[in-house]
Each structure stands twice: as structure tokens, then as C-alpha cells.
Amino acid sequence: MHGTAISLDDLSDLIDLIYEGATEPLPWQQSLERLREALGASYATLILRPTRPDAPGFMVNAGAVSTWAVDAYEGTFYALDPLIDLPQGELHTVTEILGEDGWRASAFYQQFNAPLDIFHILGADIPGPDGGQCRLRISRSHGAPAFDAADKAFCARLLSHLQRALSLYGQLERSEVERRLYATAVERMRIGTLILDSRQQVLESNQAAQELLAAGDGLQLLDGCLQASVVRDNQALQRLISEARQQRQPNGPQVAEAIMLTRPSGRPALGVVVQSLRPNREQTEGGEARVAVFLRDPEQTASVPQQPLRQLFGFTPTEAELAAQLANGLSLEDACVRMSISRNTAKSHLRAIFAKAGVNRQSELACTLHASVAFLCGNQPAN
Numbered sequence: 001m002h003g004t005a006i007s008l009d010d011l012s013d014l015i016d017l018i019y020e021g022a023t024e025p026l027p028w029q030q031s032l033e034r035l036r037e038a039l040g041a042s043y044a045t046l047i048l049r050p051t052r053p054d055a056p057g058f059m060v061n062a063g064a065v066s067t068w069a070v071d072a073y074e075g076t077f078y079a080l081d082p083l084i085d086l087p088q089g090e091l092h093t094v095t096e097i098l099g100e101d102g103w104r105a106s107a108f109y110q111q112f113n114a115p116l117d118i119f120h121i122l123g124a125d126i127p128g129p130d131g132g133q134c135r136l137r138i139s140r141s142h143g144a145p146a147f148d149a150a151d152k153a154f155c156a157r158l159l160s161h162l163q164r165a166l167s168l169y170g171q172l173e174r175s176e177v178e179r180r181l182y183a184t185a186v187e188r189m190r191i192g193t194l195i196l197d198s199r200q201q202v203l204e205s206n207q208a209a210q211e212l213l214a215a216g217d218g219l220q221l222l223d224g225c226l227q228a229s230v231v232r233d234n235q236a237l238q239r240l241i242s243e244a245r246q247q248r249q250p251n252g253p254q255v256a257e258a259i260m261l262t263r264p265s266g267r268p269a270l271g272v273v274v275q276s277l278r279p280n281r282e283q284t285e286g287g288e289a290r291v292a293v294f295l296r297d298p299e300q301t302a303s304v305p306q307q308p309l310r311q312l313f314g315f316t317p318t319e320a321e322l323a324a325q326l327a328n329g330l331s332l333e334d335a336c337v338r339m340s341i342s343r344n345t346a347k348s349h350l351r352a353i354f355a356k357a358g359v360n361r362q363s364e365l366a367c368t369l370h371a372s373v374a375f376l377c378g379n380q381p382a383n
Contacts, residue, residue: 006038006154014038018161022169028162032062035158039138039151042118047135048128048166063139069116080108083123083137089159091152094121113139122147122155126163129170136162192295195277200225200241203290212295218263218270219295226293230262237261237272244276244291271296312372313356322346323353326362327369 006014014034021028028046036044043063059074073081082097094103103109113119120140128134138155140147192209194202201224205213213221218229226241228234240257256275263269273294306320315323318339325335336346350362359365 010038011157015158015161018158018165019168022165022172026060027058027169028060028165029062032060035138035155036062039122039147039154040140040144041138042141042144043137043139045135045137045139047137049133049135066116069112072112077108077112080106080112082106082108083121083135084125086123086125089124089126089163091122091124091155091159093147094123095146117141120144120146122151124155124159126159126166128166134162134166190297190300192297194226194293194295196226196241196291196293198245198290200245200291202226208300209293209295212270212297217265217267218261219272228261229264233259233261237274240274241291241293244274268298271298308372309369313353315353315356319349319353319356322349323357323365323369326350327366332362 017031021031032044047059118139119142122138124136195204228237258273260269277290309320
């Protein structure tokens with residue numbers, strides 16, 4: 001089918017695919033393929049060029065694009081592309097920009113497009129997420145008809161939808177980056193996190209939570225649901241989870257409740273906080289909220305690494321090592337043994353550490369170091 005003859009149902013399906021494209025593993029692959037078919041094109045390509053080097057970018061192709069073509073365009077021919085910096089939201093053909101003779105004479109055509117049997121190109125530039133640039137390019141072979149006004153009009157109807165979908169994509173990417181940052185910080189603080197669905201089944205869990213559940217000391221999974229080891233504790237835990245599931249406050253504060261769970265091994269009790277998650281639109285229409293459960297083992301402490309301590313407090317390498325050992329729970333005597341230094345040498349370093357950290361006692365030092373951002377830079381948890 002061609003763009004001028006596409007049915008309303010097909011157009012509606014294509015628009016739906018554009019919005020769904022923001023969540024596809026390869027963004028907009030399905031909608032580009034449908035667009036390519038609708039226009040009788042050889043290829044349809046979407047290129048996102050971000051403004052920041054750490055922001056995600058991509059080039060997605062519909063059609064039988066060779067690996068050579070992708071690598072060659074990204075490595076060499078991107079800089080020669082004549083369809084760059086087009087007026088925002090306007091559709092243009094390459095012959096409108098260069099003229100047919102200029103197009104045939106260009107290095108971009110002769111070295112890149114002609115070998116791929118591409119002659120007709122229709123393109124548009126639209127704003128991408130966070131000030132980036134997004135390019136839509138549709139190509140036809142030498143033997144195919146040129147893009148006409150009807151083709152442009154059809155594509156123009158899709159550009160506003162694509163731009164809004166790109167904005168949604170940017171929001172999703174930012175949310176995912178933030179989620180990873182928070183998850184990393186929580187992991188390094190050795191806080192176990194679990195997400196429960198409306199049936200109290202565990203949907204997600206981080207490594208710290210998995211380790212605590214695997215130990216089965218005070219808390220474990222039974223048929224996918226959380227169960228406390230002690231009957232009385234379990235009754236209280238299930239009550240808190242049930243109450244959290246019933247909370248329906250889409251705009252209000254989400255109330256958190258805490259409980260201590262006895263461990264049969266005799267080790268210090270586990271700290272548990274239960275809180276409902278803010279319900280989404282579907283859940284506010286009668287469903288039950290999901291529940292977050294946070295776990296804390298008092299025997300687990302965040303490991304303070306040495307390099308950030310040197311940067312934050314100006315410690316020497318030896319001072320940073322001693323400070324880290326003390327903050328991670330060792331006594332001064334044990335730290336001396338581990339570092340192979342005398343007690344007098346350790347005391348000398350400790351005086352310098354106290355002065356630089358602005359504390360007077362070893363307990364204050366541990367609190368200061370753990371309250372700093374240093375432990376967020378660590379990679380390995382303490383055992």
C-alpha cells in the first residue's frame with residue numbers, strides 16, 4: 001500500500017505503534033517497518049543524536065540494511081549527509097536541497113547511496129529528548145517513483161506524534177537512569193528492597209534482600225510470599241503488608257510502618273519497613289497498591305572505600321586505609337594487625353585523621369565517615 005491510499009484503520013495502527021515504540025527494546029522498529037511498507041520504500045531510518053555524551057542515542061533501520069551500511073554511515077558518511085539541519089518539522093527530498101544533478105554528483109550519493117541502490121530520499125528533522133536532534137529518513141531505489149506531495153502530507157501527519165513519543169522516550173530514559181542511581185546507592189548501604197504485587201508475590205528484589213531471604217533466618221519466601229520465621233512476628237508482618245495494600249492515596253503521603261523480626265539463630269533482629277507505593281491510574285480505580293518492603297540487617301554495614309576518603313578529607317594513603325578499617329568495624333588493635341603497623345604508629349595516624357575529620361573520638365569518626373558521601377563510591381559491601 002502507498003501513503004496516499006492508507007486506510008484510517010492502518011493509519012491508527014501506525015500511530016499506536018509510534019507511541020509504543022518508546023518502550024520497544026529497539027525503539028520504533030515496528031513503526032518504521034510499517035511506515036516503510038506504507039510508502040513503498042526500501043528503507044526507513046530514525047537517528048537520534050543526543051546533546052550529551054552520556055545520553056543514549058541510536059540509529060534504527062527498517063529494511064534489509066547491511067552491517068557495512070550502518071558502520072559506514074556512522075563512521076564516515078554521517079558528516080557528508082546533505083539532509084542535515086533541515087528546518088524543524090519540515091519534510092524535504094534530497095533533490096529539493098541539491099537538485100538532481102547536484103545529488104548525482106555528490107560524494108554521499110556516489111560512495112554511499114548508489115552502491116545501496118538508493119536514489120530518492122525524504123527527510124525531516126524534529127527535536128529529540130533533552131535538546132537532542134532526531135532525523136527521520138525514508139529511501140527508495142532508483143527504479144521507484146520519486147516522493148510526491150501526497151507522500152509528504154502523509155508523513156507530516158505522523159511527525160507530531162513521533163515528536164511526542166520521543167519526549168516520552170526521554171522521560172523514560174531519565175527515570176531509568178535515576179532508578180539505577182538510587183538502586184546502586186541502596187545496595188551500597190546494604191538495604192534490602194522488595195516490591196510486592198497485589199497478591200503479595202515478590203515482583204522485584206535487590207541483591208541484599210536476596211541474600212537475607214536465602215539465609216532464611218527471620219524471613220523467607222513461601223510460595224513467593226514473605227513469611228517471618230516466628231509466628232507472632234509473621235502475624236504482625238502480614239498485617240502491615242495488608243494495610244499497606246489497602247492504601248489508596250495517589251496524591252497523599254505514603255505511610256510507612258516498621259517492625260523488628262526475631263531471628264532463630266539468636267543474631268540481632270532484622271529491621272523491616274513496609275510502605276505502599278503510590279498507585280498508578282489503574283490502581284486508583286479500585287485496585288490495591290503495590291507494596292515496598294525494606295530490610296536492614298544491623299550486622300551489615302556499608303563499606304567505606306579509601307580513595308573517596310582521601311579526596312574528601314585529605315587523608316594520606318595510610319590514613320585513608322586506617323580510617324576505612326576503623327569505619328568498617330575493626331578495633332584499633334585489629335587494624336594494626338591487618339595493616340602490619342605498630343600501635344604507636346597507628347595512634348600517630350589516628351591523631352592526624354581526627355584533626356582532618358574534625359572529630360575527637362573513634363565512634364565520632366565512624367559516624368562522620370558513614371554520614372559522608374564516601375561510601376556511595378564503594379563497590380564491595382562489608383561482610
